[in-house]
Amino acid sequence: MTILCVYGFILFTLYLSFTDSSLMPKFNWVGLLQYEKLWADPKWYISLANLGIYGGLYICISTAIGLMLAILLDQRIRIEGALRTIYLYPMAISFIVTGTAWKWVLNPGLGLDKLMHDLGWTSFSFDWLINSEMAIYTIVIAGVWQSSGFVMAMFLAGLRGVDSDILKAAAIDGATLPQTYRRIIIPLMRPVFLSAFVVSAHLAIKSFDLVKAMTDGGPGTSTWTPAVYMYTTTFTRNQMGLGAASAVIMLATISAIIVPYLYSELRGGRRD
Template sequence: MSIAKRLRGSLPLFVMAPSLTLIGVGVYGFIATTFVLSLTSSRMFPKFDFVGFDQYVRLFSNDRWHIAVHNMVIFGGLYMVLGTLLGLLLAIFIDQRIRAEGFFRTVYLYPMALSFVVTGVIWQWMLNPSLGIEKLLHDWGFVEAKFRWLVDPEWAIYTVVIAGVWQVTGFVMAIFLAGLRGVDTEILKAARVDGASPWKTYTRIIIPALRPAFMTVLVVEGNLAIKSYDLVIALTKGGPGISTELPSTFMYSTTFNRNDLALGASSAVIMLMTVAAIVIPYLYMELKDDKR
């Protein structure tokens, strides 16, 4: 084989080499470093004296971590369920070929164009008892009305749910709308000829056909929920107290505010494992479908 042919055959590798190197170092290299640090007793600075899984024992005996996980179950569960249902309903509504479809589609999708920080600040103003909904109701004459979820430790986590669902619903709508537009119209016509009601058409034909869209939505929502940090900081700053603490805020505050690098690294590893538990089955199913 001539040198020119060898060079042509190696050209894709040369082109991809810089990107692969950056990904290997900047992503997988730092993941490996984080895991190594979680096995040490590092505090403010890295210290490579391995102590086994002591940091993970400390993590799971930490009450603040338990609160963060409990809040994640509430936030993640409601965020995924409500975001998916509302997005699906909006997609079905727009799929009826309504007038000004482009306008409504843009309005519903617009919140996703905002950063989580902007979303958090907007909802902080709206839910603030002295500025937002409660003050508006008082100005309208409903002086006994109260809406103090933002300052109530038992309800504050639900304000994070409201803000998160508001932002993600339009994105979910766009995914489901694309799926609805891809359903075979001949099947739908045959169902109408057979006398199938709209309810049966959706529950037995259309929604089952949206399985790939559901998988995509749940994976994206799961990742966004687990990595939520800026939304919480902008909206509640983790408070009142630590009532809206999430694993992401726990990891940041432990690492940078309390100078406990190893404990923060161990919480980051647990978050990574949770994300992997969501993404890996999705990738497996996608690859399996491709092979079929």
């Protein structure tokens, strides 16, 4: 059943990308025509540019914040359990809920902007959500808020797995705590960095629900991503073949990230 529902429909989507399917599937083979139309569509390039902005900032900021939070909790502070729960909580909710909540917070009419005005700061302005040049960065804010705690958990697990003898040797050599983290512990976290990158990149490439909940792709097409492009092309513009082609490109991109990672993990496991 899994083979049919997952891999079967992947193959079906791949086949549709080589047909002239519109509102309903058709089986008229047109070769690479849909891919030519895809790469000639300016909206596809807008989607790719937005993915580059969102994905780059989302991965880098989530990784940085997650690492800092993990280092904080690694000091075994008294309220570690409570802080860990608070940091991890956003990952327990869906991107739809996250997008809706941040849409309210960043809405100039009822969120942060209105709050500052009510407090007397009338010159304050934060209209990124309705600014076509800045709207994509609101998606970054919401995405980072949701995923940083998960990245933190990955790094914390890695930090807790560092051999204590290494840390004791560093302390004997007179290394300070910042030096120990910078020169010893963080370099040992390379596999965790790779895992965090793979997971974050996967979430960024297939970002759809967060964008739809916050901006619905707007203003205009300023926050379109490849997933939004695929949905809109298939179900709004009734170009199923073109939507299938964009889906295949997304799948190929995700596979290009995940397959080498899985290969390296399996090869490392065999060596062990």
